[in-house]
Amino acid sequence: MLTKMSKGLQITIPASLRNELGIDEKTLLDIGLDRKTKRIIIEPLKESSFKTLFAKWDKIKNRTNKSVEELQREYERENMLH
Amino acid sequence: MSEKICFIDADVFVHGLLESDTIKHKASRKLLEQIEQGYIFCITDYLVLTETFYILENYRGRETAVEMIKKIMSLYNLEILSLDGFTFFEGLKRAEKYNLKINDMMHYTLALLKNAAGIYSYDMDFNGLEVKRIEPD
Numbered sequence: 001m002l003t004k005m006s007k008g009l010q011i012t013i014p015a016s017l018r019n020e021l022g023i024d025e026k027t028l029l030d031i032g033l034d035r036k037t038k039r040i041i042i043e044p045l046k047e048s049s050f051k052t053l054f055a056k057w058d059k060i061k062n063r064t065n066k067s068v069e070e071l072q073r074e075y076e077r078e079n080m081l082h
Numbered sequence: 083m084s085e086k087i088c089f090i091d092a093d094v095f096v097h098g099l100l101e102s103d104t105i106k107h108k109a110s111r112k113l114l115e116q117i118e119q120g121y122i123f124c125i126t127d128y129l130v131l132t133e134t135f136y137i138l139e140n141y142r143g144r145e146t147a148v149e150m151i152k153k154i155m156s157l158y159n160l161e162i163l164s165l166d167g168f169t170f171f172e173g174l175k176r177a178e179k180y181n182l183k184i185n186d187m188m189h190y191t192l193a194l195l196k197n198a199a200g201i202y203s204y205d206m207d208f209n210g211l212e213v214k215r216i217e218p219d
Contacts, residue, residue, distance in 0.1 A: 026158045047153040050118050054111070057099065057150065062141045068093055068102050071137045076183065078136075 013042070022046070086199030089189060090126045090160070092133040093204045094218060099150050100141055106204060109218035113202065117159045124202070127163040127192050129185050131155070163192050182207055 003011050018024065021044055028045040047053070064071070090113075097103060098110030116122050131151055138147035155162065163169075165188055173184075173191035182190060186207055193201050193213045200216040201208050208215035 028156055045152060045156050047149075047156045050111075050115050050153070053149070053153055057142070057146060058101075060142050060146055062100070062102075063143060064140050066140065068096050068137060071140050072093065072133070074140075075133055075136045076185075079185075 087196060088122075088124050088200045088202050088216065089193035089196070089198045089213070090124050090130065091189060091201060091203035091205060091208070092130045092137065094202045095130070095134040095154060096137045097204070099138060113218040117157055120159055123159045123161075125161045125163055125192070125196055125198065127165060127189060129165060129188060131162065133185070163196070165192070169195065180211065
C-alpha cells in the first residue's frame with residue numbers, strides 16, 4: 001500500500017491493516033529501522049492478557065530471597081535517593 | 083474510589099506481578115486485572131517503572147522483567163506520565179514542606195497535578211498527605 005506523509009510528517013496506517021492486526025489509536029507502536037534493507041519497521045506492542053502471562057510468569061523461580069522492601073532500599077541506595 | 087483516577091506506586095506493580103506477600107499479591111494482581119479489563123483508569127510515571135524494573139529484574143531476571151514492563155506499558159487504561167521540567171520544579175517547591183524521598187516527591191507532585199483521588203502504595207511515607215494513600219483491596 002502506498003501512502004504519503006502529511007505536513008506534520010505523520011502517516012495513516014490503513015484500516016485494513018489496523019483491522020487485521022486488531023490495533024487502534026491506543027495501541028503503542030515500536031518503530032525501528034532495518035539499516036540493511038532501509039525499511040521502517042512498525043511493530044504493535046500488543047501483549048497477551050495478564051491471565052496468560054501470569055500462568056507463564058508464576059512458573060519462574062525467584063532469584064533472590066530478599067523482600068520487596070529490601071530491594072526498594074537497595075534501589076534507593078544505588079540511585080542515591082536516601 | 084474506582085470512578086476517579088489513582089496513581090500507582092512501584093510496590094503495587096511488583097506485588098501484583100510476583101508473590102512475595104500473599105495478601106498484597108492477591109490485592110495488587112486484582113487491581114492490575116481491573117485496569118486491563120477497563121474497570122478502572124490509573125496513572126503512574128516512568129520513575130515508578132524504573133524502580134519496578136529494578137526489583138523485578140532481581141527476582142526474575144532481565145528478560146522476564148522486560149516482558150513484565152512491556153505488558154504494563156501496553157495497558158490502555160494506564161497513563162504513564164513523564165517527568166518534565168515543570169513537574170520537577172513543582173516537586174522541588176514542595177520538597178521542603180514534605181518529608182518524602184525525591185522520587186516519591188515527584189510521584190506525589192504528578193498525582194497532585196493530575197488531581198488523583200489517591201495513591202495506590204504500601205509505602206507509609208505517603209500517609210497524611212492531601213492525596214491519600216490507599217492499598218489495593
